[in-house]
Amino acid sequence: xxxxxxxxxxxxxxxxxxxxxxxxxxxxxxxxxxxxxxxxxxxxxxxxxx
Amino acid sequence: xxxxxxxxxxxxxxxxxxxxxxxxxxxxxxxxxxxxxxxxxxxxxxxxxxxxxxxxxxxxxxxxxxxxxxxxxxxxxxxxxxxxxxxxxxxxxxxxxxxxxxxxxxxxxxxxxxxxxxxxxxxxxxxxxxxxxxxxxxxxxxxxxxxxxxxxxxxxxxxxxxxxxxxxxxxxxxxxxxxxxxxxxxxxxxxxxxxxxxxxxxxxxxxxxxxxxxxxxxxxxxxxxxxxxxxxxxxxxxxxxxxxxxxxxxxxxxxxxxxxxxxxxxxxxxxxxxxxxxxxxxxxxxxxxxxxxxxxxxxxxxxxxxxxxxxxxxxxxxxxxxxxxxxxxxxxxxxxxxxxxxxxxxxxxxxxxxxxxxxxxxxxxxxxxxxxxxxxxxxx
Numbered sequence: 001x002x003x004x005x006x007x008x009x010x011x012x013x014x015x016x017x018x019x020x021x022x023x024x025x026x027x028x029x030x031x032x033x034x035x036x037x038x039x040x041x042x043x044x045x046x047x048x049x050x
Numbered sequence: 051x052x053x054x055x056x057x058x059x060x061x062x063x064x065x066x067x068x069x070x071x072x073x074x075x076x077x078x079x080x081x082x083x084x085x086x087x088x089x090x091x092x093x094x095x096x097x098x099x100x101x102x103x104x105x106x107x108x109x110x111x112x113x114x115x116x117x118x119x120x121x122x123x124x125x126x127x128x129x130x131x132x133x134x135x136x137x138x139x140x141x142x143x144x145x146x147x148x149x150x151x152x153x154x155x156x157x158x159x160x161x162x163x164x165x166x167x168x169x170x171x172x173x174x175x176x177x178x179x180x181x182x183x184x185x186x187x188x189x190x191x192x193x194x195x196x197x198x199x200x201x202x203x204x205x206x207x208x209x210x211x212x213x214x215x216x217x218x219x220x221x222x223x224x225x226x227x228x229x230x231x232x233x234x235x236x237x238x239x240x241x242x243x244x245x246x247x248x249x250x251x252x253x254x255x256x257x258x259x260x261x262x263x264x265x266x267x268x269x270x271x272x273x274x275x276x277x278x279x280x281x282x283x284x285x286x287x288x289x290x291x292x293x294x295x296x297x298x299x300x301x302x303x304x305x306x307x308x309x310x311x312x313x314x315x316x317x318x319x320x321x322x323x324x325x326x327x328x329x330x331x332x333x334x335x336x337x338x339x340x341x342x343x344x345x346x347x348x349x350x351x352x353x354x355x356x357x358x359x360x361x362x363x364x365x366x367x368x369x370x371x372x373x374x375x376x377x378x379x380x381x382x383x384x385x386x387x388x389x390x391x392x393x394x395x396x397x398x399x400x401x402x403x404x405x406x407x408x409x410x411x412x413x414x415x416x417x418x419x420x421x422x423x424x425x426x427x428x429x430x
Contacts, residue, residue: 002225019136019164019205022224026267026313027339027357034225050358 094303212278213259347393
C-alpha cells in the first residue's frame with residue numbers, strides 16, 4: 001500500500017496517499033515522502049494532518 | 051463536420067459587426083502558431099478591457115444539489131459545464147448555462163477528477179478516473195471510451211492542448227513526475243518519457259504553445275513548463291526555490307500569465323512566456339491559498355481560495371493598475387472556475403455551484419465571449 005510519510009518539525013504521520021491527503025499536507029506545511037507499507041498498517045487520518 | 055460550429059459563430063460575429071473579421075483566431079485551424087495566440091490577445095484586449103464597464107458584485111448560489119463531492123469542472127462549446135467529483139461516485143454533473151438546468155451522466159467507473167479538459171477539436175471532455183481517462187462526447191453527452199493512464203499510476207493531472215489541438219497533456223502529479231500525451235484523434239495515450247522535475251498541479255497554455263504548470267509539494271520550482279514543440283521540460287526562473295507555491299495561472303490580454311500564491315508563497319507573479327521568466331507583480335498579499343484563477347470579462351484576474359487556511363474571498367486583481375480587491379464568497383475550497391458566454395464566472399465545490407454575475411457587459415464583449423467559449427480550452 002502506498003502512503004505519505006508526512007514530516008513537520010518533530011512530528012511524523014502516515015496517511016493513505018490520496019489527493020485529499022496531498023492537498024491537506026500542502027495546506028498545513030507538511031513535507032512528504034511516498035512509502036510502501038503493509039496493507040494492514042494502521043494509518044493516521046486527514047484530521048491528524050489538520 | 052466538426053468545424054461547422056466555428057463557421058457559424060464567426061458569421062454571427064460578423065453579423066453583429068464587432069469585432070472586425072480577422073481579429074479572432076481562425077478556430078478551424080487545428081494547429082495554431084503564435085499568429086493565433088497573438089490574435090487571441092488582440093481580441094481580448096478589445097473586449098476584456100479594464101474599464102469597459104463590466105461589474106461583478108456579490109456571488110449567487112446556482113445550485114446546492116450537485117451529485118458527488120465535486121472538485122473539477124470545465125466549460126464546453128455547447129455552453130455546458132461538466133463537473134466531476136474526486137472519488138466515490140461515477141456520476142458527473144452537466145450544468146447548462148443556457149437554461150440553468152442540471153443533468154447527470156453515469157460513467158463506467160468512479161471519477162478522480164482534480165482537473166478536466168475540454169477539447170474543441172474532438173468536442174469531448176476528458177475526465178480523470180482511477181488510472182483511466184473517461185472521454186465524454188459533448189455533442190451527445192455520452193461516454194464514448196476510456197483511455198488508460200500510460201504512466202500506470204492512479205492519480206494524475208490533465209492539461210489543455212498546446213498549439214496542436216490533436217493532443218492534450220498530463221503528468222503523474224505526485225506519484226510519477228513524468229509528462230504524458232493523449233492523442234485525441236484516436237484516444238490513445240503515451241508517456242513522453244520526460245521528467246517534470248517535481249510535483250505538478252494546475253496548468254494552462256501560454257501564448258507560445260507551452261504548458262505552464264504550478265509546482266507542488268515535491269517541487270522546488272514555482273512553474274514547470276512543457277515545451278510541446280520539442281518536446282522538453284523547462285522551468286520559469288525568477289520565483290526562487292519556492293516549494294509548495296503556485297497552482298493557478300491565467301492568461302491576460304497584456305500577454306503575460308498571472309499567478310496567485312498558494313501554499314506558503316505570498317506574491318502575485320507575472321510570467322513572461324517569451325523567456326520563461328517571472329517578475330513580482332504584487333508582493334505580500336494576505337490570501338495565499340489560491341486554487342484557481344480566471345480572466346473576467348472586466349479584464350481582471352479572479353482567484354478563488356482552496357484551503358481551510360484561505361479566506362472566503364474571491365481575490366480580484368487588476369494587473370494594469372496593480373489593485374487588489376475582494377468579493378466575499380461562501381466557501382474557500384475551490385479548484386476550478388470558468389467564464390460563460392454571458393461573462394458570468396462559475397465556481398463550485400461539493401454539492402454547491404456558485405457564480406459571480408456579470409453586469410453591464412458591452413455587446414461586443416458578449417459576442418466575443420460566445421466565440422471564445424471554444425478558445426478557452428487552449429487559453430483560459
